[in-house]
Amino acid sequence: MSKITYIGKLLRDKEISCTELTEKYIMSIEAENKKLNAYVNITAETAMRTAKDVDGKISRGEILLPLEGIPMTLKDNISTKDIETTCCSNILKGYVPIYDATVWNVLKNQNAVLLGKANMDEFAMGSSCETSCFGGALNPYSTSHVAGGSSGGAAAAVAGNIAVYGLGSDTGGSVRQPASFCGLVGLKPTYGTVSRYGLIAYASSLDQIGPITTSVEDAAIVYDAISIYDKNDATSQGSRKKTTDTLKNNIKGIKIGIAKEYFEGIRDDVKESIESAMKVYESLGAEVVSISLPQLKHALPVYYILACAEASSNLGRYDGIRYGYRTPSYNDINDMICKTRSEGFGKEVKRRIMLGTYVLSAGYYDAYYKKAQQLRGALVDSFKDAFKKCDVIISPTVPMTAFELNFTQKDPIETYMTDILTVPVNIAGLPAVSVPCGFDDKGLPIGMQIIGNSFDDAKILNAAYQYEQVVKNHIYKELQTGVRL
Amino acid sequence: MITRDDIIKIARLAKLSVEDDEIEALTHDMAEIIGFADTISSAVQDGFEDFDDINNITNAFHEDEVQESFDRELILKNRDGGEQGCFLVKKRSGRIK
Numbered sequence: 001m002s003k004i005t006y007i008g009k010l011l012r013d014k015e016i017s018c019t020e021l022t023e024k025y026i027m028s029i030e031a032e033n034k035k036l037n038a039y040v041n042i043t044a045e046t047a048m049r050t051a052k053d054v055d056g057k058i059s060r061g062e063i064l065l066p067l068e069g070i071p072m073t074l075k076d077n078i079s080t081k082d083i084e085t086t087c088c089s090n091i092l093k094g095y096v097p098i099y100d101a102t103v104w105n106v107l108k109n110q111n112a113v114l115l116g117k118a119n120m121d122e123f124a125m126g127s128s129c130e131t132s133c134f135g136g137a138l139n140p141y142s143t144s145h146v147a148g149g150s151s152g153g154a155a156a157a158v159a160g161n162i163a164v165y166g167l168g169s170d171t172g173g174s175v176r177q178p179a180s181f182c183g184l185v186g187l188k189p190t191y192g193t194v195s196r197y198g199l200i201a202y203a204s205s206l207d208q209i210g211p212i213t214t215s216v217e218d219a220a221i222v223y224d225a226i227s228i229y230d231k232n233d234a235t236s237q238g239s240r241k242k243t244t245d246t247l248k249n250n251i252k253g254i255k256i257g258i259a260k261e262y263f264e265g266i267r268d269d270v271k272e273s274i275e276s277a278m279k280v281y282e283s284l285g286a287e288v289v290s291i292s293l294p295q296l297k298h299a300l301p302v303y304y305i306l307a308c309a310e311a312s313s314n315l316g317r318y319d320g321i322r323y324g325y326r327t328p329s330y331n332d333i334n335d336m337i338c339k340t341r342s343e344g345f346g347k348e349v350k351r352r353i354m355l356g357t358y359v360l361s362a363g364y365y366d367a368y369y370k371k372a373q374q375l376r377g378a379l380v381d382s383f384k385d386a387f388k389k390c391d392v393i394i395s396p397t398v399p400m401t402a403f404e405l406n407f408t409q410k411d412p413i414e415t416y417m418t419d420i421l422t423v424p425v426n427i428a429g430l431p432a433v434s435v436p437c438g439f440d441d442k443g444l445p446i447g448m449q450i451i452g453n454s455f456d457d458a459k460i461l462n463a464a465y466q467y468e469q470v471v472k473n474h475i476y477k478e479l480q481t482g483v484r485l
Numbered sequence: 486m487i488t489r490d491d492i493i494k495i496a497r498l499a500k501l502s503v504e505d506d507e508i509e510a511l512t513h514d515m516a517e518i519i520g521f522a523d524t525i526s527s528a529v530q531d532g533f534e535d536f537d538d539i540n541n542i543t544n545a546f547h548e549d550e551v552q553e554s555f556d557r558e559l560i561l562k563n564r565d566g567g568e569q570g571c572f573l574v575k576k577r578s579g580r581i582k
Contacts, residue, residue: 098559192542205539231547237540301525304518312499319500321572323563334500336574342502350501354492354511355518357499368522371529377536412514413521429539454540 002217003164004070010485011058011069018054018069021485022047022113025071028482029115029162035143038156038163040076040134041084042116047071050113057111066221068111073163075151076117077124078209079198080104083114087200088132089122091318091325091344101198102230103167103209110225115163119153122346123315124174124202126150127418128408131348136405139182140479141444145402148178154212155182161482165222166212171202172303173397173422175210176434180397180447183436183477185464186212187219188422190455191429192237194223195230203310206303206426214476216435216465220244223457243458251466252285254459257390261296262421266399273438273446274396280470281394286463289390295382296424298375303423304416305359305372311349312356318344351412380428387453392463395421397434397447421449431457435464436475445475487516 001009010016026044033039054069074080077087079097086092100108108114119137121129129152130136137152139145140160147156151168155178158166168175170188179186187210194209201207211222220243229238256278263271278288320326320340327339345353359368386393398418408415425432430451437448448467452460468475478484492512496503503511561567 095563098555098562191539229545231545234544234546235542236545237542298525298528301522305522305525316500321564321574322560330575333574337500338502341500345501351511351514351518353499353501354495354515355522358491358495358515358519359522361495361498367526370535371525373536374529374533375525378533380536380539411517413517416521429542 002215002221003213004066004218004221007070007164007485008064008066008068011054012064014058016485018051018058018113019048021069022051022071024483025115025162032160032162032482036138036140036147036156036160036162037135038119038137038147038153038160039073039116040086040088040119040132040153043083043114046083047113047115050111054111054113065110067107067225069113070164071113071115072107073115073118073154073157073166074104075120075154075166075168077120077169077200078104078167079200080114080117083117085117085200087123088120088134089345089349090133091341093133093325095323097198099198102195102232103226104198106226106228118151118157118166121150121152122349123200123311124150124169124171125311125348125352126408127177127415128403129153129178130406130408131346133346139402139444140481141183142402142442145404145444146181146407148181148402150174151212152178155179155184155186158182158184158212158214159479161479161484165218167209167222167226168212169199169207169209170426171206171307172419172426175212176397176422176432176447176449177419179212179434180445181402183445184212184214185216185219185436186210186434187223187461188425188432189223189227189457190431192235193227193239193455193457195228195233195236197230197232201314203307204314205310206307208426216433216461216468217247219433220247220461220465223461239457240455241458243461246458246462247465249462251463254286254392254463255390256281256286256288257291257386257393258288259291259293259296259386259393259395261293262395266396269440270396270399270401270446274394274448277394277437277448277467280467284466284470291386291389291393293382293386295375295379299379299424299427300416300420302372302375302379303419303427304355305368306376306427308352308356309360309369310356312353312360315349315353320344376427379424383428383430383453392460393451395449395451397421397449401440401442401444401446425451430454431460433460433464435468437471438475487512487519
């Protein structure tokens with residue numbers, strides 16, 4: 001039974017009250033967060049208030065919805081009305097949204113118990129959570145390693161058993177990579193299926209909110225709850241079917257595509273874990289086929305050009321006038337804006353704004369932005385051709401396991417290269433899920449990525465679920481931290 | 486090749502102040518990143534078309550109806566309540582460059 005289903009049953013069967021459950025989580029957060037730095041804001045009062053409402057419903061014999069009373073966390077770039085939302089940037093410290101993001105509005109209406117806001121790389125720009133102005137979240141498997149990024153806090157909280165599930169955002173792998181580093185399931189849904197309204201924008205054509213959970217079934221439950229059409233998001237489509245309906249279907253006969261381009265420069269132990277997973281799939285009756293994705297080699301520079309271009313525009317709004325940090329001393333309005341931004345943004349954010357400004361500036365637009373968009377189209381076509389030959393594509397999620405602390409501080413390009421396997425999916429708007437598939441010799445988790453065609457979220461979750469059922473005793477390890485029920 | 490003057494120009498366009506002691510490191514980092522971005526220059530071939538949508542999504546328009554908006558006082562809360570219903574900045578001479 002998945003964790004969300006199990007806790008829901010405990011509540012319905014009155015084995016534990018929601019108030020007791022929430023108190024347990026809050027007490028554990030107070031102890032564990034000192035080690036993990038997973039939360040940047042603990043919302044104990046909000047959580048307890050919701051828990052009491054849930055207990056009221058239980059005592060009146062009312063039916064609970066699937067996520068009702070389940071303690072969870074939100075990445076700190078998801079707007080929460082009356083609760084500080086900082087994107088882990090000094091420029092937004094003290095900012096209190098006046099409206100809820102649609103995903104939080106949906107979950108709040110289901111009485112989801114918000115334990116707090118989760119740590120992240122500043123404005124979701126990073127792969128280790130270390131660009132956070134609060135310091136990075138640490139990996140519950142080894143606190144000398146990062147939890148990953150940018151949704152590192154949500155992953156650390158879920159793996160450390162101080163949240164049942166979390167919502168992160170994935171612009172170039174920011175849900176899947178921390179899920180992979182922390183031995184969890186991370187789903188990046190098809191672009192457009194989950195509303196981005198209230199998600200503080202990094203790169204609008206790439207951003208997508210997704211769940212981080214301890215099982216595939218939980219990912220499906222959360223995804224089904226949040227993938228609704230939203231008129232406040234002009235790119236909103238909603239999902240086309242409930243993923244939980246087909247989660248447990250037999251996968252005999254499905255075709256799994258393996259592209260050699262996804263295995264170049266991958267660490268040997270990671271490659272071996274994926275090869276073992278392929279044997280599991282074959283034992284389940286799946287057929288493994290070779291495919292080619294020739295445009296994959298350009299995905300990383302294309303991603304950085306497009307993401308930074310969009311970021312330079314999206315982050316133009318932080319001028320110190322209406323909200324957030326404002327420099328205390330300035331000569332004129334231009335000086336105020338420049339000083340506010342320079343003092344408020346961290347180094348990596350400024351670097352990406354500068355790159356984005358450069359590729360959009362007169363004389364360079366055609367050479368960089370326009371070409372990157374053309375290559376984006378070519379990559380989309382490349383995936384379309386691949387999906388004529390297979391149902392899903394499998395690759396590692398990250399070429400390695402969790403980085404040691406400060407790895408990303410050395411060289412920006414070396415760090416960007418670690419995103420090489422996750423960014424193609426965002427460029428093409430496809431769904432992908434990261435599922436644990438083993439451990440390295442240090443005991444750090446390895447992740448496998450299952451990619452689907454557009455709107456095939458149900459298909460990738462079905463494939464992930466069937467694999468998980470065979471190997472769950474070998475790919476999951478419940479850490480002896482936090483709340484264990 | 487990106488130069489010190491390029492960095493100053495980009496920073497001005499991006500509304501960022503760059504201190505003298507930051508320019509050298511930024512020039513080095515930006516040169517490296519732009520060199521990496523340059524790897525796409527030979528990748529675009531004839532017949533590649535402009536791309537402007539994902540998953541064939543077109544804007545999901547809704548009716549342009551007057552709806553309840555946010556209260557002005559609520560909006561100003563994030564700037565200490567503002568003054569006379571407006572955002573307040575210190576009076577300074579100069580114009581936006």
